[in-house]
Amino acid sequence: MTIYNFYLFNKDGCCVSYKEWKREKEAEFRLMYGMLLSLRSFSSKLSTKSGQQQVKSYETNQYKMNYLETPSGLKMVLNTDPLASGISELMRMIFQLYVDIVVKNPLIDPSNVISSEIFEKRLSELVEKHHSF
Amino acid sequence: MSIYQVFIINRAGSLIYDWEDSKEGNVGIEKTFSYPLDIIFDIVDQKISVVFGERDSIAIRYTVAAINGITVQGTRIMMNNEEVDVMEYLSNEANFPLNIRFMPPTITTNEKIILSSTFHSLFTIAAQLSPAKKSSGIEILSTTKFKLQCFQPTTGVKFIVVGSPSMTTGIDNFLRRLYELYADYALKNPFYSIDMPIRCQRFDDAVKNLIEKHDKYHMVTI
Numbered sequence: 001m002t003i004y005n006f007y008l009f010n011k012d013g014c015c016v017s018y019k020e021w022k023r024e025k026e027a028e029f030r031l032m033y034g035m036l037l038s039l040r041s042f043s044s045k046l047s048t049k050s051g052q053q054q055v056k057s058y059e060t061n062q063y064k065m066n067y068l069e070t071p072s073g074l075k076m077v078l079n080t081d082p083l084a085s086g087i088s089e090l091m092r093m094i095f096q097l098y099v100d101i102v103v104k105n106p107l108i109d110p111s112n113v114i115s116s117e118i119f120e121k122r123l124s125e126l127v128e129k130h131h132s133f
Numbered sequence: 134m135s136i137y138q139v140f141i142i143n144r145a146g147s148l149i150y151d152w153e154d155s156k157e158g159n160v161g162i163e164k165t166f167s168y169p170l171d172i173i174f175d176i177v178d179q180k181i182s183v184v185f186g187e188r189d190s191i192a193i194r195y196t197v198a199a200i201n202g203i204t205v206q207g208t209r210i211m212m213n214n215e216e217v218d219v220m221e222y223l224s225n226e227a228n229f230p231l232n233i234r235f236m237p238p239t240i241t242t243n244e245k246i247i248l249s250s251t252f253h254s255l256f257t258i259a260a261q262l263s264p265a266k267k268s269s270g271i272e273i274l275s276t277t278k279f280k281l282q283c284f285q286p287t288t289g290v291k292f293i294v295v296g297s298p299s300m301t302t303g304i305d306n307f308l309r310r311l312y313e314l315y316a317d318y319a320l321k322n323p324f325y326s327i328d329m330p331i332r333c334q335r336f337d338d339a340v341k342n343l344i345e346k347h348d349k350y351h352m353v354t355i
Contacts, residue, residue, distance in 0.1 A: 004264035004265065005264050020264070031258065031261070031262060032262055034258075035255060035258045035259070035262065038251060038254065038255055038258075039255060039274075041251075042248060042251045042252060042255060043274070043276045043278075043279075044194075045240070045244060045247075045248055046138075046240070046248055046279065046281070046295060047238075047276065047278040047279055054276060054277050055274070055275075055276050056275040056276055056277065057273075057274075057275050058259060058271045058272075058273060058274040058275070059271070059272050059273040059274075060259055060260065060263065060268045060269045060270060060271060060272055061268065061269040061272060062263055062265040062266070062267065062268035062269065063263055063264055063265045063268060065259070065262075079263075079264045
């Protein structure tokens with residue numbers, strides 16, 4: 001059980017926050033965002049059911065990519081071990097943290113990279129206390 | 134049925150076989166509208182699609198199939214022996230009230246080919262973006278509407294099953310069995326060229342039997 005890293009993209013595709021705990025390989029922001037867009041488009045075209053739908057996660061044999069997208073276009077990616085559980089609740093807590101610390105801070109420009117030490121510290125605390133870490 | 138679609142993709146990302154559950158009720162919706170329309174349409178992939186204003190089970194992505202009983206061809210319609218643009222026709226008040234028939238979204242053969250190539254790329258990028266070492270590509274993709282499971286043996290051909298979100302048990306065995314059928318009916322066929330589409334009635338029948346057997350032994354409440 002482990003949590004590798006975390007990405008936060010705003011609606012324009014800019015990576016505003018990145019955090020890693022146990023990553024073993026290099027990460028790339030533009031490639032990740034491009035993949036999210038393709039995944040979203042792929043899933044919406046493949047589904048023939050009524051109504052909107054949202055990607056939740058994908059798994060490989062080594063990791064699981066958990067995805068959360070808010071109606072305002074904010075996208076979160078949390079890479080974990082395939083066996084990690086309770087990740088969707090953790091991502092909602094992270095979003096709540098984002099709202100409390102970043103959105104409510106008038107000094108932070110939403111289109112720039114988040115440079116809040118409190119946000120980074122609280123994010124690390126939240127993830128490291130989780131039972132899947 | 135809990136299995137919606139089955140795809141086989143070759144090593145280059147081309148679709149060589151697909152199966153789709155035809156029993157899925159593709160029910161159209163017909164309604165009479167007065168001016169002005171409270172549903173907003175747009176042209177998406179050469180079709181008139183609903184982009185805003187869901188109501189009466191007409192949802193986003195539904196397409197206009199017919200107006201006053203006359204079939205719509207892409208974005209145009211034959212009205213009084215004259216071809217008319219549907220968007221212009223719908224914005225003219227003199228044409229109202231009118232009867233519009235909506236169809237839920239479907240996937241055409243061309244779209245399946247495009248989706249297969251897209252998945253081929255996503256599969257590779259997922260391995261590239263892995264935070265762990267020596268990761269495979271996407272094996273399971275979950276969304277709120279379906280679940281996709283992919284099996285790629287060492288030969289590089291991909292076997293993909295798309296099913297209901299609650300599809301869980303027995304899919305690994307199903308995919309390996311599908312691989313066996315592929316080996317038996319495609320690779321052992323002396324007239325079959327590698328990486329070309331599979332056109333074999335026996336293979337079709339075997340796949341259908343496999344799917345029916347799978348559904349029979351893995352009943353899932355949708």
